[in-house]
Structures are given as C-alpha cells and as structure tokens.
Amino acid sequence: MSGIPVLETERLILRGFQPSDREPFMEALAKDEFARTISREGRGLTREEAWRSMAMINGSWSLEGFGNWVATLKETGEPIGRLGPFAPPGWPGFEVGWAIFPEHQRRGYAVEGAAAALVWCKEALGHDLVMHCILKGNAGSEKTAAALGSRPERDWSPPWGGDVTIWYTHWDEFTRSMPYRRLMAWRSGA
Numbered sequence: 001m002s003g004i005p006v007l008e009t010e011r012l013i014l015r016g017f018q019p020s021d022r023e024p025f026m027e028a029l030a031k032d033e034f035a036r037t038i039s040r041e042g043r044g045l046t047r048e049e050a051w052r053s054m055a056m057i058n059g060s061w062s063l064e065g066f067g068n069w070v071a072t073l074k075e076t077g078e079p080i081g082r083l084g085p086f087a088p089p090g091w092p093g094f095e096v097g098w099a100i101f102p103e104h105q106r107r108g109y110a111v112e113g114a115a116a117a118l119v120w121c122k123e124a125l126g127h128d129l130v131m132h133c134i135l136k137g138n139a140g141s142e143k144t145a146a147a148l149g150s151r152p153e154r155d156w157s158p159p160w161g162g163d164v165t166i167w168y169t170h171w172d173e174f175t176r177s178m179p180y181r182r183l184m185a186w187r188s189g190a
Contacts, residue, residue: 014069
C-alpha cells in the first residue's frame with residue numbers, strides 16, 4: 001500500500017503490510033499466547049478471523065491516514081509484529097499499541113518501535129497525549145508502557161469483554177524517557 005511512511009530505528013524498519021506478511025501474521029495470530037491480548041476473541045484466531053484483523057488494521061491507513069506498521073528486523077527484513085496508532089470509532093481515545101510475536105519479545109523491540117511511533121504521531125499528527133490499552137496481567141506491555149514514561153490512569157471494559165487498563169503517555173514525560181533519548185541520539189548520528 002502506498003502512502004504509508006516508512007520509519008527507521010536502530011534495529012527496526014516500520015513499514016506498511018505487504019502480501020508476504022500474510023502467512024507470518026496468520027501463524028502468529030493462530031497462537032493463543034500472541035492473540036489473546038490483542039484480539040476481541042481473546043484467543044488464537046482462525047485464518048478467516050486473522051485475515052479480518054489484518055485487513056482492519058491495514059485499512060486504517062486508507063480511512064484515517066494513520067495505522068499500524070509492520071515491525072521488521074533491519075538486518076533480515078523479517079516481520080516480527082506490528083505497532084502504531086489505532087483509533088477506530090468507539091475506541092476510548094487515540095492509541096499507540098504494539099504486538100510483537102512471542103519469539104521476539106523481551107528484546108526491547110516494542111519499546112524501540114513504539115518510541116518511533118510516538119515521535120511520528122507528534123510530528124505528523126500533533127498528538128501530545130497517547131493512550132495504550134493493556135489487558136490486565138499483561139506484564140510485558142505494562143513494562144513497555146512504563147519505559148515510555150506512561151502511567152496507568154483508568155480502567156476500561158470493552159464491549160466484547162476483558163479488563164483493560166488505559167495507560168497514558170504525555171509528550172513531556174515521554175521526552176524525558178530513555179527510549180526517546182536513545183531514538184534521538186540514534187537519529188542525530190544516523
């Protein structure tokens with residue numbers, strides 16, 4: 001899909017979905033471990049459900065002018081998940097979310113990519129306040145949000161079920177975070 005900006009970080013390229021991403025995402029979305037915290041179903045998805053999920057996320061770029069990027073490893077081009085802004089009708093606010101495949105978690109990719117997404121949201125869209133919907137008990141995402149300078153501020157019960165805590169990242173607090181400083185240092189030396 002054209003018109004989607006490409007972002008680069010020290011270890012990642014964030015780009016639009018390509019046909020070659022279909023199978024890696026369908027495989028990941030079939031796993032409960034991955035899909036339970038990011039899907040309405042709260043479990044691994046069938047191929048049809050996974051396709052609908054990917055189409056909705058990717059379609060946001062055409063409908064809203066923003067959306068999730070595919071996070072790929074710079075060295076290999078391998079897709080490792082998705083992240084970026086999301087705010088469909090009925091959503092409780094403007095969100096930057098992340099969903100890194102389980103085999104690539106705990107390596108700082110979500111923090112690195114989310115930092116780039118937050119900077120893009122500020123520079124391209126003017127967002128000073130961004131939220132993150134995190135399913136209660138998702139310690140990895142809570143740690144990612146905290147690293148970005150976010151704080152849990154309220155609970156939300158989505159209409160499809162589940163207990164979510166909404167974390168907020170305020171721009172001024174994010175700019176004092178280590179991920180922001182690392183990204184800016186890398187940008188100035190790149």
